[in-house]
Amino acid sequence: MAGKEIKAEKENNAGEKSSTSDSFQIPKKYTPDDEMQMYKLWEDSGYFNPDKMISDLHEESSKTESSTKKEVKSKKPFVITQPPPNANGELHIGHMCGYSFQDCMGRYNRMNGRPTLLLPGKDHAGIQTEAVFTKVLAERGLDKWEIGREKFYHKAYEFCTKNADHARQQEKRIGLSSDWSREKFTLDEGLNKVIFETFIKMFNEGMVYRDEYIINQCTHCKTALANIDTDHIEKKGIFAYIKYPYADDPTKFVTVATTRPETMLGDTAVAVSTDDDRYKDLVGKKVKLPLTDREIPVIAAREVDKDFGTGALKVTPAHSSIDFGIGKEHNLEVINVINEEGKMNDNAPEKYQGMTVKECRDAVIEDLKNEGLLVKVEDFPHEVIVCERCKNDIEQIMSKQWFVNIKSLAEKCIEALDKRETVVLPENQHRVLRQWFEKLEPWCISRQLWWGHQIPVWYCGSKKFFDWKLSNPDKSIEDFEKETGEKVNGCGNAMAAIDKPEKCEKCGKSAADVDIVQEEDVFDTWYSSGQWTFSTMGGPEGEDFKKFFPTDVMETARDILFFWVARMMMMSMYRTGKTPFHTVYLHGMILAADGQKMSKSKGNGVEPADVLKKYGADALRLWYYTATLPGQSTPIMDDKLMGNRNFVNKIWNASRFVMMKLEDLFNENEIKQLDGEINENLMNLKNADDEWLKQTYATATRITDYINKYRFNLAVEELREFFWHTVCDQWIEETKKLIDEDPENKAKFMSRLLTIIITSLKLIHPFAPFVTEYIWQNLKGMGLLEDGHKSGLLMMEKWPVEVE
């Protein structure tokens, strides 16, 4: 028996013996060192897999009701598709927090008889992993461009697989009862198929399209980014006042003020406010753009703030989103002067071509000064857009990318939120999410990376030709060849397909006769992880999908509400017509002990492994439940963890006391177990006459209620109050007295206490699974649990309160 074995081992390791009862083997102190032994029992039992619960049910019913042939109906499954951590690095204390809540809900529902699936996985995390792994390669003296795309992909895959193995061990260490047989990686073949199918469906329905648009270009990561992949931070900058001469009278000027003088090379207008009398007469006239030979119009736009700067705004539609908007409205020419690498391109005057943006800025300032067109340069702190990942400056440039028009999906999500088909906790985030859906722009999903899903688009001819045709719809293939000097073999059509098409759908020519080449870009990571709730289940046709979709709860952190949760809702609306989960639970954020955000540079981070070693998984979990409330952020502090460790030890010792007393009782009376009183007590807890048992049941009811309302902090506080201060401090002490006064009834008093302990262990188990299971195995070893679940595991015991 497992319980016996563990007990024996404990005795050997303990090194200290009870001073009260030398014969008693259970050590005084609970040490978390062998928590993983319990994990092994759970894992080996097979019950992390919900199918085992379902098949048990069939087995049982065929035994008892074989003649009636009644249809077996299990309770509704409980499902969480777990947020997949990035497969490129270590898990942090926040991951563990999420797992603790997911596992708590999972264990609670499993004990309630619901076949429970916690579906684990790992995320390939496109841009981040590509950056991390490129660095790893560099450390090995390798360059990604040298080894090439295919090799890079394979090596990155290996790298992630190795990290994932490591992460999985940490996940087990916190007690996560996931079905590892179903673990997925976002680049698994089965998932890829679903993701490609989604794209192809969108493509054929016209929801995805290629367009030239102002996008965020990270010149460091060398890829386009969606708005959400950027941050805004304040940086020191300059504010340059530049004179633009009137075209018809070079002695007169209009002065514009800008933080980005270099972009003036792409200016196509000067805008003034519609109600600015100072410039009234200028509107409609032209000015000469300095350093170039172009003349640009002066226009009136309501976006312009007449009180800011000089009240005259230089308009560069290609490199500023506000200017882009003005340009669209006034039909301005768009001149892109910065390329994907952040250098000045052929559209800039020859002198500046090839300069970096910064070099060009200095050169432009210098040249303006020489021409007497520079009024002044002020220091000016202003907001700049940076890459969310690498924190380098973003250039806004015109670029051709793949976009998804997600407006209709966003509308469906708003409807689902309004109907409360999905509820976000805390409630304020429900409204925040709703507002976010309301102002969604088309989503740029193409990334110029290698690590990810290569977009399943095939061009007849070449991508360059297709893109050229986008901008030159009226021109011919001959024009293209003349302009670019490149030959093209194909009609310029684009098709979506998983495998290379055998012929072009448009011109009908076979792949042998024309070039059919695949798009090189990959999907934005969130495009694939947005499908996580059903891609992990084989897609809308999958076996698991039929059994387990929609899922129940999405438990995650606030910072990926828009990135991920919103995308999952939209993608699920698209593929399944349903919202993928009824509840989004956003746990709180964990800060360092000093109240600051944890960060590597500050060195104030807390390593999960250290905490686990020092206090144990149960103590850490108990802290999470009470401290990391939705919508809050909370510092992780040693004394709090210590308090929770003490509680774990208290549970251990109270149980130890009961076991000791019972062993004494058995020895005195030469019996091996109590009569059926325990089971009777447990069965009748609900209707007990005994005051203590009544109170125990009332507590169980309250805790059940709290869990159902996702108020985990109150559940744990109630448990602590009840177990520590009522059961231990009052009832155990009282029982000692009762036994002293009335030794004849010792068995009766002890069986009442044991009933209370057993019930408490069940109630505590979802929160602190290790210590409770450990005790359970010891109780089992003593023969005190006759009527338990056939697995012999507390994990599989029935929850003390009936939940519908």
Place this chain on the structure above:
RNA sequence: GGACUGGUAGCUCAACUGGUUAGAGCACACGGUUUACAUCCGUGAGGUUGGGAGUUCGAGUCUCCCCCGGUCCACCA
């Protein structure tokens, strides 16, 4: 610029739709216990719930103003 959020004991935080005397852990003071646990037990001190006004029979909780933090969104060049 917009939105959200917090200010409660020395510290970190609780307190369901407004409802007894605002709670807990840690820290503190005093006492106890050596036969479950010193990772223990008991007792105690500690609060004008950031400030001000209002609604109400009743406000930590609702409304308004002010002060101080935090977070997110955003195209003031």
